[in-house]
Amino acid sequence: MTETLMERSAASTAAGGFALELRDLRKSFGKTEIIRGVNLAVSPGERVAIIGPNGAGKSTLFNLISGRFEPTSGDVLLAGQRINGKKPFEINRMGLSRSFQITNIFPKLSVFENLRCGVLWSLGYKYTLFRFLADLDDANQRAEELMRMIRLDKKHDVLAMNLTYAEQRALEIGITIAGGAGVVLLDEPTAGMSKSETGRFIELIREVTVGKTLLTVEHDMGVVFGLADKIAVVVYGEVLAFDTPEAVRANPKVQEAYLGSVLADQQAAGH
Numbered sequence: 170m171t172e173t174l175m176e177r178s179a180a181s182t183a184a185g186g187f188a189l190e191l192r193d194l195r196k197s198f199g200k201t202e203i204i205r206g207v208n209l210a211v212s213p214g215e216r217v218a219i220i221g222p223n224g225a226g227k228s229t230l231f232n233l234i235s236g237r238f239e240p241t242s243g244d245v246l247l248a249g250q251r252i253n254g255k256k257p258f259e260i261n262r263m264g265l266s267r268s269f270q271i272t273n274i275f276p277k278l279s280v281f282e283n284l285r286c287g288v289l290w291s292l293g294y295k296y297t298l299f300r301f302l303a304d305l306d307d308a309n310q311r312a313e314e315l316m317r318m319i320r321l322d323k324k325h326d327v328l329a330m331n332l333t334y335a336e337q338r339a340l341e342i343g344i345t346i347a348g349g350a351g352v353v354l355l356d357e358p359t360a361g362m363s364k365s366e367t368g369r370f371i372e373l374i375r376e377v378t379v380g381k382t383l384l385t386v387e388h389d390m391g392v393v394f395g396l397a398d399k400i401a402v403v404v405y406g407e408v409l410a411f412d413t414p415e416a417v418r419a420n421p422k423v424q425e426a427y428l429g430s431v432l433a434d435q436q437a438a439g440h
């Protein structure tokens with residue numbers, strides 16, 4: 170099993186190429202084109218925040234990348250391999266994992282059991298008793314390791330439903346990375362958290378994504394500037410800018426289209 174995880178990480182950080190690439194990606198719903206020719210190339214190990222106004226198409230982009238939606242045209246490449254048309258679970262097993270705004274943990278399972286399920290599921294687990302027994306030790310070990318990484322090792326047997334909200338979000342991230350995916354998509358990972366929880370959570374995300382490629386959709390500019398190596402600004406289904414936080418912040422087009430008003434709002438709200 171360990172070998173499978175290592176192979177997967179290696180595949181997703183293939184030397185020389187991009188971890189993730191979007192080429193002239195388009196998506197229409199009915200006659201309305203929502204994603205209008207997006208090009209984006211993310212290098213292995215880069216942390217990218219996707220920002221933009223409500224309805225700009227950020228979630229749709231995530232849905233296209235993770236296989237929930239099929240593009241109308243264009244390509245999505247994972248470590249150089251075309252993945253459009255593949256099912257979400259196939260893409261997941263190729264090394265791209267996504268968390269959701271709505272938590273997908275099992276409330277009545279313990280922290281440990283949730284993580285072990287994540288590990289076994291990511292392996293495309295076939296429930297044969299023989300393989301189950303052979304893999305279980307490895308899966309247990311990996312679940313223990315994940316539990317430490319997300320700082321929930323003291324909550325080993327606590328049912329997920331009895332965790333705090335921030336702990337549940339940490340568990341969700343643990344499940345998301347359980348399979349060793351090299352490319353991780355997080356949808357508003359700190360939504361609903363207090364300012365101090367958010368600060369700690371950014372640290373946790375940094376730690377657990379070391380060496381991985383991270384894409385996150387985010388509204389909180391504190392999180393964006395604290396976490397991202399690069400920012401993709403999506404406005405009306407197009408990438409208006411894709412650059413370092415400093416360059417994006419200074420970009421007059423971005424200021425005008427989005428960032429100026431958002432930063433003013435968030436400063437006024439004390440964020």
Ligand SMILES: Nc1ncnc2c1ncn2[C@@H]1O[C@H](COP(=O)(O)OP(=O)(O)OP(=O)(O)O)[C@@H](O)[C@H]1O
Nearest residue numbers: 198199203221222223224225226227228229230386
């Ligand atoms: N399945 C769908 N069918 C039809 N229209 C859709 C569908 N999914 C999204 N849209 C439309 O696509 C546009 C972009 O939506 P999307 O959710 O991707 O934006 P967003 O940038 O994530 O917004 P927010 O920041 O509010 O979450 C919206 O106008 C939305 O109504």
